[in-house]
Every structure is written in structure tokens, then in C-alpha cells.
Amino acid sequence: MSLLSVSDLRVDFNTRNGHTIAVNNIGFSVEKGQITAIIGESGSGKSVACYSLLGLLPQPPASIESGQALFEGQDLLQMSEAELRAIRGRDIAMIFQDPMTCLNPFMTIGDQLIEPLVYHKNLSKKDALARAKELLVEVGIRDPETTINNYPHEFSGGMRQRVMIAMALINEPKLLIADEPTTALDVTIQAQILKLIAELQTKRDIGVIFISHDLAVVADIADQIIVMEKGHLVERGNRETIFRDAQHPYTQKLLAAIPSNTKATSTKPPEPLVQVANLKTYFETPSQTVKAVDDVSFQINKGEILGLVGESGSGKSTIGRSILRLLSITDGTVTFAGTDVTALDKSGLKNMRRRMQMIFQDPYASLNPRMSVYDTLAEPLILHGLESRKTVEQAVLKLMDDVGLARAFIRKYPHEFSGGQRQRIAIGRALATKPDFIVADEPVSALDVTIQAQILDLMLDLGQQYGLTMLFVSHDLAVVRHIADRIIVLYHGKIVEEGSSEALFKNPQQSYTKTLLQSIPGQSLLAS
Amino acid sequence: MTDITLQAEKGTSLWEDAWRRLKKNRLALFGLGLLTSFVLVALLTPWIAPYAYDAQNLDLGATPPSSAHWLGTDIFGRDLLTQIMYGGRISLAVGFVATAVALLIGVTWGAIAGYVGGRVDAVMMRIVDILYALPFMIFIVLLMVVFGRNLLLLFLAIGAVEWLTMARIMRGQVQTLRKQEFVEAAISLGLGPATIIRRHLVPNALGPIIVYTTLTIPSVMLLEAFLSFLGLGVQPPETSWGLLISYGAETMEEYPWLLLFPGMALTLTLFALNFLGDGLRDALDVRRSAD
Amino acid sequence: MWRFIFGRLLQAVPVIFIVITATFFLVRAAPGGPFDAEKAVIPEVKAALERQYRLDLPLHEQYFAYLGDLVQGDLGPSFKYPGRSINELIESGLPVTAELGAYALLIALIIGGLSGILAALRPNTLQDYIPMSMAMIGICMPTFLLGPLLVLFFGIELDWLPVSGWGDIPGDKIMPSITLGAAYAAYVARLSRAGMLEVLSQDYIRTARAKGLPEWQVVIKHGLRGGMLPVVAFLGPAFAGLLAGSFVVETIFQIPGLGRFYVQAAFNRDYTMILGTTVFLSTLIVLFNLLSDIVAAWLNPRLRAQLSE
Numbered sequence A: 001m002s003l004l005s006v007s008d009l010r011v012d013f014n015t016r017n018g019h020t021i022a023v024n025n026i027g028f029s030v031e032k033g034q035i036t037a038i039i040g041e042s043g044s045g046k047s048v049a050c051y052s053l054l055g056l057l058p059q060p061p062a063s064i065e066s067g068q069a070l071f072e073g074q075d076l077l078q079m080s081e082a083e084l085r086a087i088r089g090r091d092i093a094m095i096f097q098d099p100m101t102c103l104n105p106f107m108t109i110g111d112q113l114i115e116p117l118v119y120h121k122n123l124s125k126k127d128a129l130a131r132a133k134e135l136l137v138e139v140g141i142r143d144p145e146t147t148i149n150n151y152p153h154e155f156s157g158g159m160r161q162r163v164m165i166a167m168a169l170i171n172e173p174k175l176l177i178a179d180e181p182t183t184a185l186d187v188t189i190q191a192q193i194l195k196l197i198a199e200l201q202t203k204r205d206i207g208v209i210f211i212s213h214d215l216a217v218v219a220d221i222a223d224q225i226i227v228m229e230k231g232h233l234v235e236r237g238n239r240e241t242i243f244r245d246a247q248h249p250y251t252q253k254l255l256a257a258i259p260s261n262t263k264a265t266s267t268k269p270p271e272p273l274v275q276v277a278n279l280k281t282y283f284e285t286p287s288q289t290v291k292a293v294d295d296v297s298f299q300i301n302k303g304e305i306l307g308l309v310g311e312s313g314s315g316k317s318t319i320g321r322s323i324l325r326l327l328s329i330t331d332g333t334v335t336f337a338g339t340d341v342t343a344l345d346k347s348g349l350k351n352m353r354r355r356m357q358m359i360f361q362d363p364y365a366s367l368n369p370r371m372s373v374y375d376t377l378a379e380p381l382i383l384h385g386l387e388s389r390k391t392v393e394q395a396v397l398k399l400m401d402d403v404g405l406a407r408a409f410i411r412k413y414p415h416e417f418s419g420g421q422r423q424r425i426a427i428g429r430a431l432a433t434k435p436d437f438i439v440a441d442e443p444v445s446a447l448d449v450t451i452q453a454q455i456l457d458l459m460l461d462l463g464q465q466y467g468l469t470m471l472f473v474s475h476d477l478a479v480v481r482h483i484a485d486r487i488i489v490l491y492h493g494k495i496v497e498e499g500s501s502e503a504l505f506k507n508p509q510q511s512y513t514k515t516l517l518q519s520i521p522g523q524s525l526l527a528s
Numbered sequence B: 001m002t003d004i005t006l007q008a009e010k011g012t013s014l015w016e017d018a019w020r021r022l023k024k025n026r027l028a029l030f031g032l033g034l035l036t037s038f039v040l041v042a043l044l045t046p047w048i049a050p051y052a053y054d055a056q057n058l059d060l061g062a063t064p065p066s067s068a069h070w071l072g073t074d075i076f077g078r079d080l081l082t083q084i085m086y087g088g089r090i091s092l093a094v095g096f097v098a099t100a101v102a103l104l105i106g107v108t109w110g111a112i113a114g115y116v117g118g119r120v121d122a123v124m125m126r127i128v129d130i131l132y133a134l135p136f137m138i139f140i141v142l143l144m145v146v147f148g149r150n151l152l153l154l155f156l157a158i159g160a161v162e163w164l165t166m167a168r169i170m171r172g173q174v175q176t177l178r179k180q181e182f183v184e185a186a187i188s189l190g191l192g193p194a195t196i197i198r199r200h201l202v203p204n205a206l207g208p209i210i211v212y213t214t215l216t217i218p219s220v221m222l223l224e225a226f227l228s229f230l231g232l233g234v235q236p237p238e239t240s241w242g243l244l245i246s247y248g249a250e251t252m253e254e255y256p257w258l259l260l261f262p263g264m265a266l267t268l269t270l271f272a273l274n275f276l277g278d279g280l281r282d283a284l285d286v287r288r289s290a291d
Numbered sequence C: 001m002w003r004f005i006f007g008r009l010l011q012a013v014p015v016i017f018i019v020i021t022a023t024f025f026l027v028r029a030a031p032g033g034p035f036d037a038e039k040a041v042i043p044e045v046k047a048a049l050e051r052q053y054r055l056d057l058p059l060h061e062q063y064f065a066y067l068g069d070l071v072q073g074d075l076g077p078s079f080k081y082p083g084r085s086i087n088e089l090i091e092s093g094l095p096v097t098a099e100l101g102a103y104a105l106l107i108a109l110i111i112g113g114l115s116g117i118l119a120a121l122r123p124n125t126l127q128d129y130i131p132m133s134m135a136m137i138g139i140c141m142p143t144f145l146l147g148p149l150l151v152l153f154f155g156i157e158l159d160w161l162p163v164s165g166w167g168d169i170p171g172d173k174i175m176p177s178i179t180l181g182a183a184y185a186a187y188v189a190r191l192s193r194a195g196m197l198e199v200l201s202q203d204y205i206r207t208a209r210a211k212g213l214p215e216w217q218v219v220i221k222h223g224l225r226g227g228m229l230p231v232v233a234f235l236g237p238a239f240a241g242l243l244a245g246s247f248v249v250e251t252i253f254q255i256p257g258l259g260r261f262y263v264q265a266a267f268n269r270d271y272t273m274i275l276g277t278t279v280f281l282s283t284l285i286v287l288f289n290l291l292s293d294i295v296a297a298w299l300n301p302r303l304r305a306q307l308s309e
Helices: A046-053 A081-087 A109-121 A125-138 A157-169 A187-204 A239-245 A249-257 A316-323 A346-355 A373-383 A392-402 A407-411 A419-431 A449-466 A477-483 A501-506 A511-519 A523-527 B002-007 B014-024 B026-048 B080-116 B118-133 B136-147 B151-179 B181-189 B193-229 B241-250 B257-284 B286-290 C002-029 C043-052 C059-071 C086-121 C126-140 C143-157 C174-200 C203-210 C215-227 C229-252 C258-268 C271-299 C301-308
Strands: A004-015 A018-030 A035-039 A062-071 A092-095 A175-179 A207-212 A224-229 A232-238 A272-284 A289-301 A305-309 A331-336 A356-359 A437-441 A469-474 A486-491 A494-500
Touching (some): A004 A046, A018 A035, A018 A062, A018 A207, A018 A224, A035 A046, A046 A207, A092 C203, A109 A125, A109 A157, A187 A511, A224 A239, A224 A249, A232 A239, A232 A249, A272 A316, A272 A469, A289 A316, A289 A494, A305 A316, A316 A331, A316 A356, A316 A437, A346 A356, A356 B181, A373 A392, A373 A419, A373 B181, A392 A407, A392 A419, A419 A449, A486 A511, A494 A501, A494 A511, B014 B026, B014 B257, B026 B257, B080 B151, B080 B257, B118 C002, B136 B151, B136 B193, B151 B181, B151 B193, B193 B241, B241 B257, B241 C143, C086 C126, C086 C174, C086 C215, C086 C229, C126 C174, C174 C215, C174 C229, C203 C215, C229 C271, C258 C271, C271 C301
Parallel strands (some): A092 A175, A305 A469, A305 A486, A356 A437
Antiparallel strands (some): A224 A232, A486 A494
8 A cells, every 4th residue: 555645636726816726636646665756847736736635725725626645544635634733743744945934933943843742742842852852963963962952043054954854754754745845955955955865765764755846856866756737747657767768748848958968169269258357356244254256267258158156155146246347346357358347437337338238047036027028128228329219119029039029028017927038038138238248147047947948048049149258157057067168166256166068077176066066966867 | 010019918017006906995995085085175175164264153152063064063153064174174284294294304315325325324324213212202292392383393393203214114125126136237237326216216116105105194193183182283273183172072071073073084084094005005015916 | 132232222322312412402492481471570589590490500501410410310390390309290100100001001912912813813804804993993093082982981971980080999090091002902903913924924834834733832832923023123112102192191081190290391381390201201212112122132033143243
């Protein structure tokens, strides 16, 4: 008998914006001692399906229309709230996506850790604390005697996720549901957490449901994979079958979206367009000086895409903004086409801005919500006198064609578009002034994987069409490998390694680069 | 070119979106309607008031509502409806003018502090902090005592208290917006500060300011009524709702309508403004419509 | 934490100093001397009076002498009640006002807090609409209208409760306390509803539910602390508001508290009394603001940690 067997599950949402079927008659089973991954993009219903099993969906707006979910022979969906409560945190435990917000900031982690024990097993506080300390050690937190009295804000993201895992496992549950547990983490931390989950699962021989938007993440750990699209279960199978022999077109599309190839290095002779010399950008806080960028020198050649890679806090975004003078730098020079950008006066800077543009990470924040597509795209054209009032509409329409937006959307506002469409508008705005150089700051990291692939291809195409030079800033090595000619690896504000994409991936020199490369999820997938 | 434009789908700006949501909120619409009619009546009072403001009829004295005096008369035989209409002019004027003063000072102060940032911001907001800690209610009473019950002074004093919150809200808005990527994008396009403020910051900061303004008016009107009730605000021969309530409270045992009607006028206005303010807050919530 | 408290105390000093200075010069700037109005005062007597009240000295000397008195805790004599010091008047009025304020605050916190929390637990149901409509009434019904209305119905029409006094007849404390507390109960209800709604939508509440905790534990252990922070932060301004409200309530119900003294002093142009009470009340408000800031910071571990650095 399966540990959990779900059949015919349907969950609907009734909101004032209408009625949607979030989960449409799906069925799957989870075996003891196995990791079952549920894969899908945002809106696929993967989380809703799992939350509905535990009664964690607010009803209304959600309503469970039909289904059966047998957990050790008992139907979870028929249980009363009290019966479900007895199961939650004891037999079925959960970990969530964002460890920053999932721990109560007002309670010490010790108090939060022991809650399930005290509540479900009636342990004394002292015994519970002793057990909590054991678990903290098990999930790799040193010095549990002190850390147990700390508050969540005193931990890093990865450490908090370890605490969450300890809290979930403290009652030795039979099933663990992990909802995107590594999505908010840096890639090296992600690798550690994935390893920890796999180890603990094997050791305890429990069942795990691992929810993720990213096939690559589960490629190394999942036994079984379920693929969901818009509420439907489109494919299921064991790992090998899914990766080698996916049947459903959507699964194939997801697999294709995993950037895997290395871009061929261009053969053009290098001709520098941007030169960064001894760049230092420091931030003063009341208590200390943060050296975000600490003495960095490099150059970007005409027509090339340079990838700038690093984890959070590496200073990669700061470098991009320093080059564009969106931040004031502490020391060093930035030369663009022979002109020292750092020494430009107001009018010189305005002219220079026409030639250097930026694409931002968050397509929800990078567009003024009160300006229509037309307003957004026309603003730079008129500002720099590139088009007259009469011709500007034609130029805007041409830009929309270039970035793949339907012309009919010209009067629409940002909130009426999806994330991918918004990023297209933002790209259009950056291209409006026909710049020579673009800084792209994590332009795809906020997007669903299939959209990610589309936007990356669009950027590559437009790069060719407009003859662009690009600085591509990203935390995602796979993405950078796909798009960049050369790569610079940053760590704590300094350059660790620099080389062509091919050389860097094949033969990394520095140990940090090696760790970074080993942390890329889905190694086995790439190898095959 | 024209035919393409004609085919363009109509977009819904956030303002249109907000207006659509506000229209669905019956309480807010009721508030808006009530407020508009009160303001209209106040503006037209000299022409539509049933009696002259200073018309007395000492022989008549206080009478309950009748066909000649819809809301009755006070102890001097003055028509209560007329009194309430003229009182409303002052009460509403104090509410609107003092709020306008607060709006002007607060928004300018907050916008400058938020936009310039750094040391200027630190000094400007420190001043606000210190002023915030001052017990202003007591100071206004003191001002009224020392300089006499001067209406202009009352406007200024109340406005001077209320601008502090306005400045804080505006600064918070500008600071948050400044960090938004679309403002960075505007800078990297080469737009100057004036254009950025006009096109990118102000339209986005407006929502909370509108809401807070709507909610400031009732609190200012309350403050005026409070002072007038204590005899420290509006003085005869002028009158205001607070003053009428105070007179009414003195004689409520014999002539309860003298308390009830002015009280109703004030409370209804406060209801209208608060409903409208709450409705606007829900309607203008930008984050909600972004999802 | 102690450094934070100490630092905030230090910050309060200039504020109190500004209050004292501003009040002093404002009062002195008032047109006409305090004894000008008294027709029958003989010049010699007036001179003697002025000497007694130090009015013969140059302004800056008066100011420094006054500061000197304040440091020793002496708020000076009253013009209108010869022979009585302001300290005595405050000593007699403060306990009454403090008691009234305490009841009002309790009413505000208990009734307001409970109804706000209940409303937040079932938003957009009757359990939400009823208390929130009451709160709206509370906000739109000013103290000086509510008081007389209560007197009219419960005091005069129904004759259930005494209409004036404080501690003279049993039950005479009920109406003043309710009158003063009602508006603040309304504010607290709205604040705690908003705060709880915000907190209950947080991810960590979902974590608590996923642990299998019963709903009341989720709300009380995990929700309450964060949800009540806005209420705690409101206590400072509420205190200032309660003091101002006591002016009205003590006038309506003829309660011999500080507020009534203050209003009477304002009417009588008893300048030393105004000066003394303003300084006293202002200091009280500043200190209470400080207290509410400290409690709010203390309740928030993150803030506490930042402040301890």
C-alpha cells in the first residue's frame, strides 16, 4: 500500500475575479522511502494540491470539489479539522519556500522547534528542548546550546531553512512535504540543503513530496516525478523515464527550457568598448563600511556578452549600476568608448545614457504602474529627440514588434500583463534609444522557466539585430553559460576567476568556481 | 498608422481601476454624495438659508421643530437650521483650509527630505520627530488662550500640527519609490530630476496622500469642534457646529433638539468623510490591483 | 536595550526644554499683564504683587528664575488662587484624572482589543461588520457629543446613573470613563483588526498551522504579539489624546481633575497656572510617548537587537 494515494482531486477557487479550477481531477501516489517531485510553473496547481490535503488552504476562496487522499488507509479529505490537526506536524510535516518569512520573528527558534513535540507528544519543555538540540546538530547547526535561544533574524537564509527542516522532522513524521524549499537560496546553499534533505530522507526512510518549478533541482534527488500544467497532471513517471523519454509536449518543453549548451565563443578580434579599472564601490552604514565592490578591473569587448556571476552579496549588481552611474562609486574609472564615464558632467552624462541602458530583474517593479506601454516606450524616444511627436507612435509600434508584443496592447498598463510580457516591455524601453551597451541585471530570474527560455532567446536575437554589447548579471550559472561569451566569477566584491564560458566550465581553476559549478542542480542531467 | 491605433485594445489605468472599485463601494459613494451636498449647501448658505443669520425672535424663544422652523429655534428664537448652515460653513472651512495648509507643508517637506536624502533628510526628519513629541493639543489650547480666539490662527495652528504625519507619509512614499527599479530606469534613460518627480514619483505617491488627506479633514474638524466646545475656538457672533453643540449641551434637559441636530450634522459629516476615506484606501491600494 | 532607553531619555530632555521655553515665552507674550484686568488694584498693591510674582524683573531673568524653580520641582504660585501653589493644585487633581484615564484606557484596550481581534478572525462576516460599525460610530461621535447624549439618556431620561461628580455617589465613575474611553476603544479596535489581519496572513502563521497547533494557540501564541504592535505604538498618542479628552469629560461631568483646572485656568487667564500645568502635562506626555516607544521596541526582537548594538 502506498503511504499516500490521491485520486480524483479537484480544487476550485471562487474569487471576485471569477471561478478557476486550480487542481483538475488529479491522482498520484507517494511511496514510503521515496522522494516524489511535483513539477510545474506558477499557476500549475502544484502547491494548492498539497495544501488542500492538509486543510491549509483558506476556504473560501478555495473549495475541494472532489477527491480522496488516503494516508495510511485514512481519507485526509474526510477528516474533521481536529483529526487533521492531530496529523499535521506529527505524521505529515511541511517545509516552505521562503525561510525568511516562515519562522515567527517574535519567538526564539527553540520555542518554535519544541511546539510540535509539546503539543503532539506532551513532552515537558525540558525534554523537548533536549530533543530540539539533537535535531539542530543533525541538520548541521553548530553550537545548539546558544543558537536555540536565538531569534530567526539572527540566522542566514540557509540556516533558517535548516531550522525549518529540524522543526518538520522533530516528531519523526512519515511524510514530509517540501514546497520549493531551495528556491529562495543561493546556489551553493541550495546544493547543501538538497543534499541534507536527501540524506535525512534515506536515514529515516520516510516519504517526501518535493514541490518545485525547476526540473533541474529535482534531477538528482527525485525517485518519481509528476508534471503539472494549469491544474492538470500531464505526466508522471520515474526519474529516468521523465528525463530520457518524456512523452508529453509540456514536459519536453520544460526539459528544453533547461539551459544546457555552452555558447560558442565568437571569433571576432577583441575590441574593448567598456573598460573598468580599479573600481571600488563602498556603502557607509552607521556601524561599518560595506565594500560591495572592492578593486575590480575588467573589460567588455564590442559585440560580446559578458556574464557576471556570483551569489548574493558578491557585488555583481553593484558593478552593473556603478558602470551606468546609477550609484556613486568610491574610486576607480569606467571608460566607455574612450570616454571616462565617471568624469562626465550633466549634459555629457545625458548623452552617454542614450548609449548605455539597463534591463532590471523585477518586471513588476521596473515599469511605472501608471504609464501605458506607449508612455513607457515613447518617453526615451522623445527625451533624446530621436523621434518627433508625429513619428513616435510608429517607432513605438516597431519596438513592440521587435520585442514580440502584439501591437494591440499599446494602450495597456503594466498590471494588465504577465511577467514575461512586462519584461518584453522593459527590454523595449532599453532598446528604444538604440544603445550600444546594455547591463542586464538578472533579467530572467523572476520568470517561469519556459518564459525564461523565451526571454533569453529574445535577448540573444536582439543582441545580434541591434549589434549590442551586454553585461549579463546573474546568480544562475546555467543561464549565463547559455548566453555569455565570457564569464567573470565574483565573490565578496572581488573577481575570483575570469575566462571564456567554455574554458571556465570545462576547466575551472579556483576552488570557489569549482564549488559553484558543482552546485548547479541537475548535474546528472547535464552529463547525460 | 491611424487604423492600427483604432484596433488597439483599451487599457485600464490604475486610476480608472480605482474609480471602478470605488463605484462598487456603496458606503463610500454615500459618503461622497453626502459630503458634496453638505459642501454645496455651505457654499450657497447666504442665498438659501431660510432666515437671516442674525434674525432673533426673543418673544418666540426656544421652540421644537415646526413647519416654520424645521429644526426648531434656540432660546433667542433664532432658527436652528440657519444656525447649523452658517456653523457648517465655518466647520467645513476649518476642515478644508487647515488640511490644505497641512497638505502643502507636509507634502513639500516630505518630498524634499525623501528625494534629497542623506544629511538633509536626517535633519528635516529629526525636526519632525521633535515636533511630533510636542504635546500639540495642549499647545493649541495655549495659543487660543494667549492670542485670543482668532480663526486664522486656528487654521494655522491646526494645519501646523497635521502636516507632520503628512510629511512622514510623503517621505516614506518618495523613499520607497526612489528605490523602485522604474525610477532607476528613468534615471538611466537620462531623465532629469524634475521630470522624474513629475512623471514617475508624484503620480505614484498620490494615492496614499489622497487617502490621508480625506482622513485628515474629519480629524481637523473634530479638533475645531473640541476647541469650540470648550469655548476656546470659534467665538460669537461667529458660530460652528462645536459651539452649537456646546450651547445645546447646556440646555439639553429642556431643549434636547438644540443638542441633537448640531450633533447630527457634525457626526454625519464625519461619517461621510471616514467612509469616503476608507473606500478610497481600498480602491487606491496599488498592490492589490498589481496581482 | 538599556542604552536605547537611556538614549531615548536623553532625547526627551531637549523636547521638554523646548516645551518649557516655548510655553514660558508664549504666556509672557500674551497681551496685557495678569493684573491689568483687575480694576480695583491700587498701584502699590499691584507693584507688590508684581514683585511677588517676579514680574518686575527683566524677562530673561524671570525665565532663568523659573527654570531654577522647575529644577527643584516647584511649578510656581497661582495668580487666581492666592496662597495656593500649582503643585498643590496638581496634587489634588492628578489622582482623579489618572484614575479616570486609567479606566478609559482599560475600556479602550479590553473592548477595543477584543472586538478588533474577533473581527480579524472572521473578516467580512457579521463578527467583523458589527464591531467595526460600532468602531466607526465611536470615531465619528466626538467625546463632547457622546458625553451629553449619555447624560441625557442614562442620566436624565432613564435616571440610571448619576450625571456628575467623581467618587461621591456609587456609579458616578461609569459614564465619564465610558465617554472618555469610547473613541479610543474604536481606534484600538480598528488598529488591532488591521494588525491581526496583517499578521494572520503571514507565512509563519501557516507554519504554525502546519505544525498542527489548534487555532486558538496559533492566534494567541503566534498572532497576538505581532498583531498588537500597532496598538502599543498607538498608546503614546492615545495618552495625549486622553489627557485632552479629560478636559472635556471633566468639564461635562464636573470632575475636579487636572483637565478641569486647565480649562478654568485658560478661561481665567491664570497665566502661571497655565504655564505650570502645560509644563507638567507636556512632560507627562513626552514621557508616556517614550514609554510606548520602549515597549514597542522591546516587544520586537529584531528591533531590540538593533538597538542593543
